[in-house]
Amino acid sequence: MSKPVLRLAGIAKSYNHGKPNEINVLRGVDLEIATGEIVALVAPSGAGKSTLLHIAGLLDTPDQGTVHVSGDDMTGQSDRIRTRVRRGDVGFIYQFHHLLPEFTALENITLPQLANGVGKSTAEARARDLLREVGVEDRAGHRPAALSGGEQQRVAFCRALANQPQLLLADEPTGNLDPATADQVFATLMGLVRGTGLSALIATHNLELAARMDRQIRLEAGQLVPMVS
Template structure:
């Protein structure tokens, strides 16, 4: 059996730890994401899905438990190791696109590649291929403010996949869009994910979108359960 792309084992996260107002967000959350698997994470508002995604993506550290990415235990890794893992193997998508407003669409997709040591020409070629794949190639030289919300989010998808990550983490990636646009944009995301063969953990409130993925996980009361 192939090594999981992501494995969380008994992850706990507490805020205001040891104080009267302590909040136990994660109470031993565990999950495994296989290569090429697209999994929905469904959770009530405030249940801790963003916290779980931040820990999975090495943006935060757990108070207990283990985090493994691509077979490497990252729980106690130093900042440089964590940064390198994120840059090379993890892509992030958020509800809001967070594109750099002063740069064009294609430049927003080029920049993370340059930071990863890719040459300008190769970075631009990959950026254009990704933008064309999601149907915004003709808008490549437009800045975010000149694009629709759906177009902006598709550019954000391309930026997240620019460095060819093994793991994609998405936090309500279509939650800021109207239902019709959300459906189109989600279809574009799924096409990208399937084409590249990466693994994805996608948090969503939309049960219709969740049903289109390989599995559904639920986060409730600090624990992850199937279905």
């Protein structure tokens, strides 16, 4: 049996340690995501889902607990090792696209690959393939300001998958779009994830979108609980 792509064990995180206004955001979170599994994370604003995603993606460290990515224990690893694993094994998508405004769509997808040691021609070819998969290959030479909101987010999806990660983490990836566009863009995202066999943890407020995923969990009072459909 293969190891889970993501395993969180006993994750705890608080802010303002030892102060009267100390906030315990995560209280012993346990989670495993199998290869190819897409999990919906449902939580109200302020519940700690972004903190959980940042810890899972090695952007933040827990006060307690362990984080395994692709079978490797990242607990106590150096920043250099965490950065290497984050660049190669993890892809991030946010509510806002965060594309670099001075670069074209193609360049925004090519740059992460160049930073990971991929040659320019190979990186550009993969970028064009990804843009074609999400239906915006004709926008490759446009900068983000010239793209619609849906197009911007599709390019952001491509950037997240540029380095062929094993784990995708998404924080309200369609939350900044109108309902019709959100539905179309989410369908594009699911097609990309299913097509590549990625594992994914996707935070969303939208219960209809969450129902399309393999499993739904809710973050309540700092702990994860399964959702009953």
